[in-house]
Amino acid sequence: xxxxxxxxxxxxxxxxxxxxxxxxxxxxxxxxxxxxxxxxxxxxxxxxxxxxxxxxxxxxxxxxxxxxxxxxxxxxxxxxxxxxxxxxxxxxxxxxxxxxxxxxxxxxxxxxxxxxxxxxxxxxxxxxxxxxxxxxxxxxxxxxxxxxxxxxxxxxxxxxxxxxxxxxxxxxxxxxxxxxxxxxxxxxxxxxxxxxxxxxxxxxxxxxxxxxxxxxxxxxxxxxxxxxxxxxxxxxxxxxxxxxxxxxxxxxxxxxxxxxxxxxxxxxxxxxxxxxxxxxxxxxxxxxxxxxxxxxxxxxxxxxxxxxxxxxxxxxxxxxxxxxxxxxxxxxxxxxx
Amino acid sequence: xxxxxxxxxxxxxxxxxxxxxxxxxxxxxxxxxxxxxxxxxxxxxxxxxxxxxxxxxxxxxxxxxxxxxxxxxxxxxxxxxxxxxxxxxxxxxxxxxxxxxxxxxxxxxxxxxxxxxxxxxxxxxxxxxxxxxxxxxxxxxxxxxxxxxxxxxxxxxxxxxxxxxxxxxxxxxxxxxxxxxxxxxxxxxxxxxxxxxxxxxxxxxxxxxxxxxxxxxxxxxxxxxxxxxxxxxxxxxxxxxxxxxxxxxxxxxxxxxxxxxxxxxxxxxxxxxxxxxxxxxxxxxxxxxxxxxxxxxxxxxxxxxxxxxxxxxxxxxxxxxxxxxxxxxxxxxxxxxxxxxxxxxxxxxxxxxxxxxxxxxxxxxxxxxxxxxxxxxxxxxxx
Numbered sequence: 001x002x003x004x005x006x007x008x009x010x011x012x013x014x015x016x017x018x019x020x021x022x023x024x025x026x027x028x029x030x031x032x033x034x035x036x037x038x039x040x041x042x043x044x045x046x047x048x049x050x051x052x053x054x055x056x057x058x059x060x061x062x063x064x065x066x067x068x069x070x071x072x073x074x075x076x077x078x079x080x081x082x083x084x085x086x087x088x089x090x091x092x093x094x095x096x097x098x099x100x101x102x103x104x105x106x107x108x109x110x111x112x113x114x115x116x117x118x119x120x121x122x123x124x125x126x127x128x129x130x131x132x133x134x135x136x137x138x139x140x141x142x143x144x145x146x147x148x149x150x151x152x153x154x155x156x157x158x159x160x161x162x163x164x165x166x167x168x169x170x171x172x173x174x175x176x177x178x179x180x181x182x183x184x185x186x187x188x189x190x191x192x193x194x195x196x197x198x199x200x201x202x203x204x205x206x207x208x209x210x211x212x213x214x215x216x217x218x219x220x221x222x223x224x225x226x227x228x229x230x231x232x233x234x235x236x237x238x239x240x241x242x243x244x245x246x247x248x249x250x251x252x253x254x255x256x257x258x259x260x261x262x263x264x265x266x267x268x269x270x271x272x273x274x275x276x277x278x279x280x281x282x283x284x285x286x287x288x289x290x291x292x293x294x295x296x297x298x299x300x301x302x303x304x305x306x307x308x309x310x311x312x313x314x315x316x317x318x319x320x321x322x323x324x325x326x327x328x329x330x331x332x333x334x335x336x337x
Numbered sequence: 338x339x340x341x342x343x344x345x346x347x348x349x350x351x352x353x354x355x356x357x358x359x360x361x362x363x364x365x366x367x368x369x370x371x372x373x374x375x376x377x378x379x380x381x382x383x384x385x386x387x388x389x390x391x392x393x394x395x396x397x398x399x400x401x402x403x404x405x406x407x408x409x410x411x412x413x414x415x416x417x418x419x420x421x422x423x424x425x426x427x428x429x430x431x432x433x434x435x436x437x438x439x440x441x442x443x444x445x446x447x448x449x450x451x452x453x454x455x456x457x458x459x460x461x462x463x464x465x466x467x468x469x470x471x472x473x474x475x476x477x478x479x480x481x482x483x484x485x486x487x488x489x490x491x492x493x494x495x496x497x498x499x500x501x502x503x504x505x506x507x508x509x510x511x512x513x514x515x516x517x518x519x520x521x522x523x524x525x526x527x528x529x530x531x532x533x534x535x536x537x538x539x540x541x542x543x544x545x546x547x548x549x550x551x552x553x554x555x556x557x558x559x560x561x562x563x564x565x566x567x568x569x570x571x572x573x574x575x576x577x578x579x580x581x582x583x584x585x586x587x588x589x590x591x592x593x594x595x596x597x598x599x600x601x602x603x604x605x606x607x608x609x610x611x612x613x614x615x616x617x618x619x620x621x622x623x624x625x626x627x628x629x630x631x632x633x634x635x636x637x638x639x640x641x642x643x644x645x646x647x648x649x650x651x652x653x654x655x656x657x658x659x660x661x662x663x664x665x666x667x668x669x670x671x672x673x674x675x676x677x678x679x680x681x682x683x684x685x686x687x688x689x690x691x692x693x694x695x696x697x698x699x700x701x702x703x704x705x706x707x708x709x710x711x712x713x714x715x716x717x718x719x720x
Binding site: 001162166194196197198199200201204207210254 | 455466513516592593594595613621624625626627
């Protein structure tokens with residue numbers, strides 16, 4: 001039975017149901033229990049934005065507070081995964097991933113390959129990304145392109161509560177390392193989510209709006225920005241097809257290409273910096289494999305190639321908004337040789 | 338409710354398709370002001386959260402006013418157009434339009450009650466979901482087919498509720514009911530139907546079963562014929578060897594939208610009814626824990642190699658042999674059924690037969706008005 005819960009609650013419910021189902025699932029990270037050992041405060045936080053709140057009492061001993069040392073506890077989670085556990089480690093902000101990059105891209109991502117398929121690494125690294133929280137340059141980045149670049153990692157970024165629960169359950173049951181991106185600005189988004197456990201498979205994009213004039217490929221928070229733009233454009237008679245990639249690795253090329261082949265026009269909307277991001281990746285895919293279908297140059301809507309500004313006014317301008325998507329769509333529909 | 342000063346004005350209202358529907362959006366009008374319409378003509382395409390459908394005219398006449406525009410959200414039962422003879426004056430029409438606009442602009446009333454309350458019966462430890470509509474009259478229980486759920490009846494349940502108490506359940510392995518179907522035998526499914534009748538306190542009831550649900554209601558009736566007031570079987574399974582086994586296995590095995598969509602298309606005469614939302618809803622169901630196992634187990638009940646398993650004719654014979662107050666039986670089939678051929682309607686002894694043009698395996702979705710008429714006629718025969 002589906003009822004409306006928030007994105008935050010959806011992730012929490014997925015964790016709770018999988019911990020109930022499989023005792024090898026453990027949760028670890030900074031303040032995930034919330035200061036265990038402090039009387040009266042031992043379940044106060046549940047992570048910095050409260051996603052794991054309540055798990056500590058349901059699963060005592062399986063929600064671990066870690067020191068503020070990402071290089072240590074991400075390495076520990078990866079090691080535990082190779083030894084038979086299914087850890088879900090919370091790395092507060094993706095911006096902090098740099099200090100544990102060796103553990104992730106040179107170890108976790110390579111084990112299956114280096115050990116001839118004999119090792120699996122079923123670790124999930126949950127992390128927050130994205131601008132909009134007035135958290136400035138070191139707490140607001142969209143670093144998913146870095147991880148998408150590395151073979152051996154699965155990179156997923158749910159845009160709705162429904163996807164958040166199903167993709168978290170899939171991530172935990174998956175035998176490969178999964179980097180699970182949660183946009184800070186989506187935590188309070190509410191939507192229908194079944195009470196039962198279910199999975200959303202990786203590598204299947206979601207066509208969230210159908211239309212025949214322009215394809216908008218997007219992901220994460222920008223799905224909602226793109227839908228807002230598509231709604232405005234529909235009032236002007238321009239029908240956009242909006243595709244939520246859901247996962248960047250694996251990537252559902254077929255859904256993107258089929259749509260571009262039918263519309264002939266492509267706008268890619270990505271909150272990441274514009275160089276070597278998902279927008280450039282999707283643009284290259286379409287230019288190479290759907291070249292004959294394109295009726296206009298591809299447009300990209302991205303953040304600028306600058307750090308995320310601390311100034312509120314500048315941060316608001318930095319984040320792509322619906323107006324910029326509308327403008328890009330009008331550029332491709334109005335293009336003539 | 339809009340009051341009219343001239344009783345020749347007919348209100349065309351937003352239909353209620355499915356118990357949870359509160360709002361509908363008109364995506365296109367098929368008529369314009371001044372057009373003549375006959376009963377059954379297409380009036381408008383309407384989109385709900387669940388489904389897109391076509392509203393047909395229930396009355397003949399001239400469309401005098403279109404009240405709700407394309408893209409506008411209208412509460413269920415809100416007036417969207419007015420049909421009236423040409424001699425009705427503009428003043429009366431305009432007054433009705435003003436009232437109707439006020440209803441639309443007020444939106445969904447706070448006391449609308451939200452989604453119809455889903456109820457749960459405990460049947461031998463298995464949780465069975467069902468939902469009802471209607472205040473008075475005989476009890477009708479609607480039983481869906483393989484891979485379906487209570488929403489299979491969304492075009493029928495509300496219209497029938499005007500005269501009857503109409504319930505639809507989710508069989509085990511389906512919808513929001515328990516996903517465990519044991520060995521998948523028909524008896525497990527029949528227990529769920531009997532359990533819901535018990536929970537409703539219904540001594541006698543009219544049963545309507547679609548496809549596999551047809552075999553299920555026959556199994557229920559054969560066990561306890563005295564409890565069944567009438568049977569309406571819609572493309573029931575088990576009346577002949579021929580069945581589209583490729584469809585059944587394709588449905589059970591499909592993992593992605595790409596695999597599922599062409600399979601589901603075979604259900605309908607008009608494949609354009611297979612909206613993305615329909616496929617997405619089915620995928621979301623198939624991805625619930627336990628559903629895969631349930632669908633595979635039920636395949637063993639429905640199929641023997643590539644032929645149909647089961648003997649619905651024997652079950653029906655047992656019902657008819659009960660004598661005395663044997664219940665009237667009707668069989669409804671879509672002529673363009675690509676899952677179980679409509680010719681099998683001839684193999685249902687002692688039944689009144691309706692073969693419906695322009696419908697595939699889902700006549701209750703493609704031709705709901707005709708299926709509704711067949712059900713009501715069967716109930717009338719029960720006396």
